Amino acid sequence: GENVEQHPSTxxxxxxxxxxxxxxxxxxxxxxxxxxxxELGKGPQLIIDIRSNVGEKKDQRIAVTLNKTAKHFSLHIxxxxxxxxxxxxxAASTSxxxxxxxxTGTRLKVLA
Amino acid sequence: xxGVSQNPRHKITKRGQNVTFRCDPISEHNRLxxxxxxxxxxxxxxxxFQNEAQLEKSRLLSDRFSAERPKGxxxxxxxxxxxxxxxxMYLCASSLHGEKLFFGSGTQLSVL
Numbered sequence: 001g002e003n004v005e006q007h008p009s010t011x012x013x014x015x016x017x018x019x020x021x022x023x024x025x026x027x028x029x030x031x032x033x034x035x036x037x038x039e040l041g042k043g044p045q046l047i048i049d050i051r052s053n054v055g056e057k058k059d060q061r062i063a064v065t066l067n068k069t070a071k072h073f074s075l076h077i078x079x080x081x082x083x084x085x086x087x088x089x090x091a092a093s094t095s096x097x098x099x100x101x102x103x104t105g106t107r108l109k110v111l112a
Numbered sequence: 113x114x115g116v117s118q119n120p121r122h123k124i125t126k127r128g129q130n131v132t133f134r135c136d137p138i139s140e141h142n143r144l145x146x147x148x149x150x151x152x153x154x155x156x157x158x159x160x161f162q163n164e165a166q167l168e169k170s171r172l173l174s175d176r177f178s179a180e181r182p183k184g185x186x187x188x189x190x191x192x193x194x195x196x197x198x199x200x201m202y203l204c205a206s207s208l209h210g211e212k213l214f215f216g217s218g219t220q221l222s223v224l
Contacts, residue, residue: 005155034213043116044155049212089154098143
């Protein structure tokens with residue numbers, strides 16, 4: 001069945017360093033890939049997304065890259081700050097299915 | 113835009129009792145989704161509404177679960193005869209065009 005694998009499950013970085021989270025999806029029909037940030041006691045919040053007709057997208061300190069051939073996509077956070085500490089989820093979906101398949105999450109800790 | 117609102121935030125119930133959760137989506141959004149999230153996992157899709165029509169249900173949604181969206185506005189999710197395995201965070205999300213899901217803060221259900 002459809003599956004999204006996410007790595008690593010936990011990640012600790014020093015403030016100012018970069019963080020990279022990677023996901024792999026199984027359904028080659030997937031064409032939309034959002035990333036969500038979830039803080040304690042809150043719902044997931046969309047931070048960036050990418051469609052399959054684009055290889056890279058950037059928004060200030062965050063960027064997402066997509067390799068359709070390998071079915072990989074990654075989240076890059078540069079100049080990390082303590083407020084970036086949260087759980088990050090990747091997801092994949094296919095137009096018309098209305099269903100997102102989420103990864104298992106990465107707990108990012110930015111050390112001051 | 114007040115965001116997606118979910119009530120209650122927390123619910124503690126005894127096994128065998130019925131519970132009902134409410135979701136108020138972002139006002140102009142015609143699509144509404146229910147997801148379930150257990151500790152350390154990503155959200156899992158339960159069901160999807162476009163306006164008042166329930167268009168897709170996951171196999172996870174047993175016959176003890178029922179969701180409604182009368183008049184295409186707010187939605188309710190009812191769980192009958194709750195079991196301990198139903199303990200989870202129940203997340204509601206809404207969208208306008210099928211992508212960019214906006215999540216509420218969820219209802220944390222604990223079944224004793």
